Amino acid sequence: MPSFDFDLHATDGAARTGVLKTPRGDIRTPAFMPVGTAATVKALYPEQVKQAGADIILGNTYHLMLRPGAERVKRLGGLHHFMRWDGPILTDSGGFQVWSLSDLRDMTEEGVAFKSHLDGSKHMLTPERSIEIQADLLGADISMQLDECTPYPCERDAAASSMQLSRRWGQRSKEAFGERSSQALFGIVQGSTYEDLRRESAEGLIEIGFDGYAIGGLAVGEGFEMMCQVLDVTTPHLPHERPRYLMGVGKPIDLVEAVARGVDMFDCVLPTRSGRHGQAWTDWGPVNVKNARFAEDTRPMDDTLECPASRDYSRAYLHHLIRAGEYLGSMLLSWHNIAYFENLTARMRAAIAAGEFEAFRAQFHARMDEGPDAI
Amino acid sequence: MPSFDFDLHATDGAARTGVLKTPRGDIRTPAFMPVGTAATVKALYPEQVKQAGADIILGNTYHLMLRPGAERVKRLGGLHHFMRWDGPILTDSGGFQVWSLSDLRDMTEEGVAFKSHLDGSKHMLTPERSIEIQADLLGADISMQLDECTPYPCERDAAASSMQLSRRWGQRSKEAFGERSSQALFGIVQGSTYEDLRRESAEGLIEIGFDGYAIGGLAVGEGFEMMCQVLDVTTPHLPHERPRYLMGVGKPIDLVEAVARGVDMFDCVLPTRSGRHGQAWTDWGPVNVKNARFAEDTRPMDDTLECPASRDYSRAYLHHLIRAGEYLGSMLLSWHNIAYFENLTARMRAAIAAGEFEAFRAQFHARMDEGPDAI
Numbered sequence: 001m002p003s004f005d006f007d008l009h010a011t012d013g014a015a016r017t018g019v020l021k022t023p024r025g026d027i028r029t030p031a032f033m034p035v036g037t038a039a040t041v042k043a044l045y046p047e048q049v050k051q052a053g054a055d056i057i058l059g060n061t062y063h064l065m066l067r068p069g070a071e072r073v074k075r076l077g078g079l080h081h082f083m084r085w086d087g088p089i090l091t092d093s094g095g096f097q098v099w100s101l102s103d104l105r106d107m108t109e110e111g112v113a114f115k116s117h118l119d120g121s122k123h124m125l126t127p128e129r130s131i132e133i134q135a136d137l138l139g140a141d142i143s144m145q146l147d148e149c150t151p152y153p154c155e156r157d158a159a160a161s162s163m164q165l166s167r168r169w170g171q172r173s174k175e176a177f178g179e180r181s182s183q184a185l186f187g188i189v190q191g192s193t194y195e196d197l198r199r200e201s202a203e204g205l206i207e208i209g210f211d212g213y214a215i216g217g218l219a220v221g222e223g224f225e226m227m228c229q230v231l232d233v234t235t236p237h238l239p240h241e242r243p244r245y246l247m248g249v250g251k252p253i254d255l256v257e258a259v260a261r262g263v264d265m266f267d268c269v270l271p272t273r274s275g276r277h278g279q280a281w282t283d284w285g286p287v288n289v290k291n292a293r294f295a296e297d298t299r300p301m302d303d304t305l306e307c308p309a310s311r312d313y314s315r316a317y318l319h320h321l322i323r324a325g326e327y328l329g330s331m332l333l334s335w336h337n338i339a340y341f342e343n344l345t346a347r348m349r350a351a352i353a354a355g356e357f358e359a360f361r362a363q364f365h366a367r368m369d370e371g372p373d374a375i
Numbered sequence: 376m377p378s379f380d381f382d383l384h385a386t387d388g389a390a391r392t393g394v395l396k397t398p399r400g401d402i403r404t405p406a407f408m409p410v411g412t413a414a415t416v417k418a419l420y421p422e423q424v425k426q427a428g429a430d431i432i433l434g435n436t437y438h439l440m441l442r443p444g445a446e447r448v449k450r451l452g453g454l455h456h457f458m459r460w461d462g463p464i465l466t467d468s469g470g471f472q473v474w475s476l477s478d479l480r481d482m483t484e485e486g487v488a489f490k491s492h493l494d495g496s497k498h499m500l501t502p503e504r505s506i507e508i509q510a511d512l513l514g515a516d517i518s519m520q521l522d523e524c525t526p527y528p529c530e531r532d533a534a535a536s537s538m539q540l541s542r543r544w545g546q547r548s549k550e551a552f553g554e555r556s557s558q559a560l561f562g563i564v565q566g567s568t569y570e571d572l573r574r575e576s577a578e579g580l581i582e583i584g585f586d587g588y589a590i591g592g593l594a595v596g597e598g599f600e601m602m603c604q605v606l607d608v609t610t611p612h613l614p615h616e617r618p619r620y621l622m623g624v625g626k627p628i629d630l631v632e633a634v635a636r637g638v639d640m641f642d643c644v645l646p647t648r649s650g651r652h653g654q655a656w657t658d659w660g661p662v663n664v665k666n667a668r669f670a671e672d673t674r675p676m677d678d679t680l681e682c683p684a685s686r687d688y689s690r691a692y693l694h695h696l697i698r699a700g701e702y703l704g705s706m707l708l709s710w711h712n713i714a715y716f717e718n719l720t721a722r723m724r725a726a727i728a729a730g731e732f733e734a735f736r737a738q739f740h741a742r743m744d745e746g747p748d749a750i
Contacts, residue, residue: 039695043702068670068695075671076691084688276702295443296450313459316451320414320443327418327651330702 002211003184004142006243010353014235014262017352020212020243022141023182024080024088027055029243029264030348032255032341033090035272038063039073039083042272043327043334046084052307052335053342056088058267059140061133062097065123066116070137078139090186090267091140092247093130093173096149096216109165111146127172135183144214145173147188152222159192166190166216167204174208184211186245192217193226195233202237212243215263219248228257235262252281252344256364259348260357271341275334278322282340283367284374289333294319307339377586378559379517381618385728389610389637392727395587395618397463397516398557399455402430404618404639405723407630407716408465410647413438414448414458417647418702418709421459427682427710428717431463433642434515436508437472440498441491445512453514465642466515467622468505468548468563471524484540486521502547510558519589520548522563527597534567541565541591542579549583559586561620567592568601570608577612587618590638594623603632610637627656627719631739634723635732646716650709653697657715658742659749664708669694682714 008018020027034041034049037060041049049057059079064070076082079089095112098104103115111126127146134143147166150159170187177185187205191197205213215234218227227249238244245265246258255266271281279286280301287301297315305311309332321329351360367374383393395402409416409424412435416424424432434454439445451457454464470487473479477489486501502521509518522541525534545562552560562580566572580588590609593602602624613619620640621633630641646656654661655676662676672690680686684707696704726735742749 038699038701039692040701040703043706045703045706067699068691072671076673076689082689082692082695084692296447298451314451314457316443317414317457317459320457324413324442326413326415327702327705328415328420331418331420331706 002209002242003181004211006212006241008241010355012352012355012357013260015259015348015352015357016262016264017349018264020264022088022184024086024141025055027088027265028346028349030255030259030345031055031265032345033058033265033267034338034341035060035267035269036083036085037269038067039079041338043276043331044272044338048335049085049338050087052339053346054087054338056090056141057085059089059091059138060097061091061094061130061138062101064091064138065094065133066118066121070133074137074139080139088141089138090142091134091138091144093134093144093146094125095130095146096248098125099149107148109168127169128176131173131176131185135177135180135185140183142184142186142212143177145170145185145187145210147190147216149217149220150190150192152192152217152220152226154192156194156197159190159194160197163190163192163197163201167201170205170210171208174210186210186212186214188214188216188247189234189238190217193222193230198230198234199237202234206239210242212245212265213238214245214247216247218246219250219268224254224257227254228261231258231261231263238262252283252341253364253368255341255344256348256361259352260361266345271337272334275337276330278329278333279337280318280333280340281337282372282375283364284370285368285372287372287375289315289318289322289329291319301336302340305336305339305343307336309333309335310339377584377617378556379586381587381616383616385730387727387730387732388635390634390723390727390732391637391639392724393639395639397559399461399463399516400430402463402640403721403724405630405634405720406430406640407720408433408640408642409713409716410435410642410644411458411460412644413442414454416713418651418706419647419713423710424460424713425462427714428721429462429713431465431516432460434464434466434513435472436466436469436505436513437476439466439513440469440508441493441496445508449512449514455514463516464513465517466509466513466519468509468519468521469500470505470521471623473500474524482523484543502544503551506548506551506560510552510555510560515558517559517561517587518552520545520560520562520585522565522591524592524595525565525567527567527592527595527601529567531569531572534565534569535572538565538567538572538576542576545580545585546583549585561585561587561589563589563591563622564609564613565592568597568605573605573609574612577609581614585617587620587640588613589620589622591622593621594625594643599629599632602629603636606633606636606638613637627658627716628739628743630716630719631723631736634727635736646712647709650712651705653704653708654712655693655708655715656712657747657750658739659745660743660747662747662750664690664693664697664704666694676711677715680711680714680718682711684708684710685714
C-alpha cells in the first residue's frame with residue numbers, strides 16, 4: 001500500500017491533474033518544485049516561495065550532507081525547521097551531484113566514494129546512507145532512491161548495465177526505507193534513450209513498488225526532441241495511479257510537453273538561476289531585462305500574476321537594478337520567475353480540469369513562436 | 376521661514392528628540408537614514424525598510440545621475456515612484472562621491488568636472504546643477520548643498536579656503552533652490568578639525584539660512600575621538616530649532632555619542648555593507664556570523680527586535696547561509712542590521728523623552744565593553 005494518496009481529478013489525453021496528499025499539505029499536480037539546493041531557494045524568502053504558489057520544494061542531499069551536514073541538520077530540528085519551510089520537501093538522492101560536482105573517486109556495487117567539491121573531504125554514498133540522510137536526518141517527505149545517471153549519449157551496453165545497477169540500488173533503497181506512512185519513496189527509471197531499457201527499468205521498479213516514479217537521465221544535454229521521445233516510450237509503462245516526476249526539467253515548453261505526455265512533477269534551478277542572470281520568463285520565452293528597450297518601460301513584467309515582483313515593479317526599474325548589479329534585481333527576477341513557473345503549472349491544471357489542455361498547448365506554442373520581442 | 380516644521384519634543388543634556396514634519400511623512404529624530412545608493416537599499420525590499428522603522432532614506436546623486444540618469448528618473452516619475460518608496464528621501468549633493476569614486480578632472484570656482492567611474496563619460500557638477508538634479512529631477516524631499524569635502528588630515532590654510540568655497544557654493548545652492556514649501560535644503564558645515572573654522576562655517580551658513588544643517592567632512596578616517604571633538608565645537612553653533620545631520624556616520628557608538636552632542640540625523644552604508652559581509656550588529660558590537668560558535672546556535676539573532684530577520688531565523692541557519700554564500704544570508708543580515716540601527720534610534724528617542732539618556736548611554740557603553748562574545 002503506497003504512502004501518500006494520489007487523487008487524480010481529471011485527465012485530458014495523456015495529461016493529468018490531481019492532488020498528492022502528504023502529511024505536510026497537498027501537492028497540486030502538475031507541480032513545479034523550486035530548488036532549494038543549500039536549504040534556501042536562492043534569493044527568495046520562504047514566505048515568497050509559498051505565496052508564489054509552490055506546494056513543495058526540493059533539497060539537494062549532496063549539498064546538504066556536505067554543508068551544513070546531515071547530522072547537524074538533524075540536531076537543528078530537521079530540514080523543514082532549519083530553513084523555515086513547513087510544506088512538503090522532496091530530496092534527491094545525492095547521486096546526480098556526486099557525478100556532476102564532486103571529485104569522483106570510486107564507484108562499486110556498494111555505492112560511490114567521492115571527495116567533496118568544497119573541501120576535498122572524503123564521503124561514501126550508498127543506497128542505505130542516502131535514505132538515512134534523506135528520510136531520517138533531513139526528514140524529507142519524499143525521498144529518492146540512489147541511482148546512477150548516465151551521460152548523453154550513452155552506448156547501449158553501458159546504459160543497460162547502469163540501469164540494472166540503478167534497479168539493484170532501488171531495491172536496496174526500498175529495503176532501507178522500509179514501510180513508512182508519513183514519508184514516501186520514489187524510484188527512478190533509467191535506460192538512457194533506449195525504449196526497451198526504459199520499459200525494463202520501469203517494470204523492475206514497479207515490481208519493487210514505490211510511492212512514485214521518477215524519470216531520470218534527462219536534462220543532461222539530450223535536447224528537447226529526444227526528451228519528448230524518451231517520455232513517449234516511458235510514461236506509458238508507469239502506473240496510472242502513482243505520481244510521475246521528471247527530474248531536473250526544465251524550460252516552460254519542456255513542462256508543457258511533458259505534461260502532455262503524462263508527467264505530474266518537475267524541478268529545475270532555471271527560474272532562480274535565470275533571475276540572478278537578469279532573465280525574466282514569460283510565455284513568449286526568456287526576456288533579457290538588460291535590453292535597452294526596457295530602460296523607460298514603465299509597465300510591470302506581468303500584471304496577470306499575483307506576485308508583487310511581477311506586478312508592482314516597473315520593467316525600467318528592474319532594468320536599472322540588473323544593470324547596476326543590485327541584489328534587489330536578482331531577488332525580484334528570481335521571485336517573478338518562480339511565480340511564473342508556478343502560474344504556468346496552475347494554468348495547466350485548470351486547462352486539464354476543463355478539458356482544454358490542447359487549446360492551452362496550442363496557445364502556448366503560438367506565443368513561443370511570437371518570441372519575447374512580443375511582450 | 377524654513378520649510379518643514381521641526382518640533383522638538385524633549386531634550387536631555389545636549390541630546391534632543393522630536394519630529395521633522397515633511398509632506399511625505401514625519402521623521403522621528405534622532406533618525407537613521409538607510410542608504411539607497413542606486414535607488415535601492417541594498418538587498419532589502421522597500422516594504423522591509425519601512426517595517427524596520429525607517430522614516431526616511433538617502434539617495435546618492437552621483438550614482439543616480441550616472442545610472443539611470445537624473446533626466447531618466449524624472450521621466451519615469453521621480454525617484455520615489457521609480458523605487459517604490461513613498462516616504463521622504465534625502466539626497467546628497469554628489470560632491471563626496473565625485474571626490475571618492477570618479478576620475479576627478481578639474482575643480483574650479485564654478486564646480487567640478489569629472490569622468491564617470493562607470494564608463495568614463497564626462498560630467499559637470501555645479502551647485503546649480505546639483506540642486507536641479509536633486510530637487511527638480513529626482514524630486515528629493517531634502518536636498519543638500521554642493522560642498523567640497525576635505526581629506527583628513529588637512530592643513531589649516533587648505534581647510535579654510537575649502538570651507539570658504541563650500542560657503543560660496545552654499546550661497547549659490549540656496550539661490551538655485553529658491554523658496555519651496557514642500558522641499559527642504561540643508562547647508563553643510565565644513566572646516567576640518569579647526570574649531571574656529573567650524574564656527575565660521577556655521578555662522579556663514581546660518582546667515583544664508585537653511586532648513587537644516589549638516590556636519591560634513593567627518594567619517595573620513597579621523598577616528599572616534601576626533602569626531603567627538605569636532606562635534607563638541609560645532610553643534611553649539613548650530614540653531615537649536617533646526618535639524619542637525621551628521622553625514623556618513625556611522626557605527627552604533629558613533630550615533631550614541633553624536634546624539635549626546637545634539638545631532639538629530641544620520642546616514643551610513645554600514646548596516647547593509649556589514650550584512651552583505653556576514654556581520655550582525657548588536658549593542659555588544661558587530662558579530663561575525665561565520666564564527667564556528669554559531670553553527671548549532673538555535674537562538675535568533677535578537678528576539679527583542681520586531682524584525683523577522685532578527686527574530687524568526689536561527690543563528691545556525693544564518694551561519695550556514697553566510698558560509699554557503701547564499702543571497703538569503705546577505706538579505707537577512709542586511710535586514711537585521713537596518714532593524715537594529717532603527718531600533719537603536721528608537722531607544723534613544725525614548726530615553727531622551729524619558730529624561731534617561733545618560734542611563735541609556737552608560738548601559739550602551741557597558742555592553743560595548745563586554746564585547747560581542749557576550750551574546
